[in-house]
Amino acid sequence: MNAHDTAPVPPPGCPAHGSGARVPLHGPEFAADPQAYYEYLRHYGAAAPVELAPGVEATLVTDYAAALQLLQDSSTFRKDARRWRAFNEGKVSPDSPVAPLLAYRPNCMFADGADHLRLRQAVTDSMARVDTRRLSRSTEQISGYLVSQFGARGSADLLGDYAKQLPLFVFNELFGCPADIGDRVLFGISGMFDGVNAEKATAVLFQAVGELVALKRRKPGDDVTSWLMQHEARLDDEEMVHQLALLLGAGAEPLRNLLGNTLHRLLTHERYAREGGLIDEALDDTLWENPPMANYAPHYPAADTELAGQHLQAGELVLVSFAAANTGPALKASRQAGSNRAHLAWSAGPHACPSKEPARHITVTAIEHLLNELPDVELAVPEDSLTWRPGPFNRALATLPARFTPVRSARRGAPAPVTGAAEQEKSAGAARPAEHKGMWSQFLNWLTR
Numbered sequence: 001m002n003a004h005d006t007a008p009v010p011p012p013g014c015p016a017h018g019s020g021a022r023v024p025l026h027g028p029e030f031a032a033d034p035q036a037y038y039e040y041l042r043h044y045g046a047a048a049p050v051e052l053a054p055g056v057e058a059t060l061v062t063d064y065a066a067a068l069q070l071l072q073d074s075s076t077f078r079k080d081a082r083r084w085r086a087f088n089e090g091k092v093s094p095d096s097p098v099a100p101l102l103a104y105r106p107n108c109m110f111a112d113g114a115d116h117l118r119l120r121q122a123v124t125d126s127m128a129r130v131d132t133r134r135l136s137r138s139t140e141q142i143s144g145y146l147v148s149q150f151g152a153r154g155s156a157d158l159l160g161d162y163a164k165q166l167p168l169f170v171f172n173e174l175f176g177c178p179a180d181i182g183d184r185v186l187f188g189i190s191g192m193f194d195g196v197n198a199e200k201a202t203a204v205l206f207q208a209v210g211e212l213v214a215l216k217r218r219k220p221g222d223d224v225t226s227w228l229m230q231h232e233a234r235l236d237d238e239e240m241v242h243q244l245a246l247l248l249g250a251g252a253e254p255l256r257n258l259l260g261n262t263l264h265r266l267l268t269h270e271r272y273a274r275e276g277g278l279i280d281e282a283l284d285d286t287l288w289e290n291p292p293m294a295n296y297a298p299h300y301p302a303a304d305t306e307l308a309g310q311h312l313q314a315g316e317l318v319l320v321s322f323a324a325a326n327t328g329p330a331l332k333a334s335r336q337a338g339s340n341r342a343h344l345a346w347s348a349g350p351h352a353c354p355s356k357e358p359a360r361h362i363t364v365t366a367i368e369h370l371l372n373e374l375p376d377v378e379l380a381v382p383e384d385s386l387t388w389r390p391g392p393f394n395r396a397l398a399t400l401p402a403r404f405t406p407v408r409s410a411r412r413g414a415p416a417p418v419t420g421a422a423e424q425e426k427s428a429g430a431a432r433p434a435e436h437k438g439m440w441s442q443f444l445n446w447l448t449r
Helices: 028-031 036-042 064-072 113-130 133-152 158-163 165-174 181-194 198-217 224-230 237-267 268-276 279-289 324-329 329-336 357-374 419-432 437-446
Strands: 049-055 056-061 155-156 295-301 305-307 310-312 317-319 401-403
Touching: 028 036, 028 155, 036 049, 036 181, 049 133, 049 317, 056 064, 056 158, 056 401, 064 295, 064 305, 064 317, 064 324, 113 224, 113 237, 113 268, 133 155, 133 158, 133 165, 133 357, 155 158, 158 237, 158 329, 158 357, 165 181, 165 237, 181 237, 198 237, 224 237, 237 437, 268 419, 279 324, 295 324, 317 324, 324 329
Parallel strands: 056 317
Antiparallel strands: 049 056, 155 401, 295 317, 305 310
């Protein structure tokens, strides 16, 4: 056997095959089998040259130890995207499809040093005030509403009809969005991540959040927006808008994917159906093997440096592959030994997810409630016919068709408790001349009737 026989071969359909080009993380081939790409990328070492979109180059860290080193070394690797050399030199256009998730915004995700500590502490402290019982009640109410919309049909797309909408609704409630603002928040976030008129959707989101900040300045409530506003960090209006847009967008999309990927695992692995009661285990398995954010955590070396023996230039875009690090050989022994939380699905270091416990709680509660309402739910199509959404960052199905015995869509028993945005909307209802038409408005009307 010669050296040529052992050379790594790019996955089938990979445009880098035999060309020496960067390995693309966009397109249907990567979405269909990302693990084949990660296996190939590991032959480059701890990090590999990739393309995020046409003309957008990056270095992707695939090794667990190297990823942990990068995520924890905030002096060498910075988050401020104004350091991105290729963007500053005009090599990446502002209208690139990946720019909305990479370009600089004045929020804690793109901040370093004292600015990051101040903004991050305000976010962490405000999210820590969320009461678990309130979160459970809100999630159950929203789950009940969503199931009522499709339960009588006996079939649903558990992504479009459930997993996509539930996180947005939960965050609207937690952040105290009244109907008219909440409708636009839902429209804005959905459009940004679905790529449907993303520029307009982004403008709508920021306009709605700006109005929410103005509203809470006048009339604070028992919600995350008001707590963030009252924090000793004393965020000004611009800072408030950008932290809220980050929390709403960066919270809703990964949670949507986590819900969808965990449901996919429950419906396609016989062990969970056979043994039952394993939602937490299915969630952990999903975080290990199919994390909702597969490749992200953009960083920029402050100066030319080395990472695990690989040279990196100042201002070079470096991403972490949570999916590759989690499934690489270094973590196999750790996982087999029962260390079920050693994965990097929540990132690590000073920029680790500040809301992982609420996210776990929402996911488990939403799935438990769905399975209680639809106990015989099953996949409605062959598993191998499911398709995954293309893109370098998220790991998410396009649809998750399911079938079940139809259930009554009418609400049962006494009305659920009215809290947060619903209480505010109910008190304002008499002054509203016309009924709202958006999804959040319809939920609030359903909740308070």
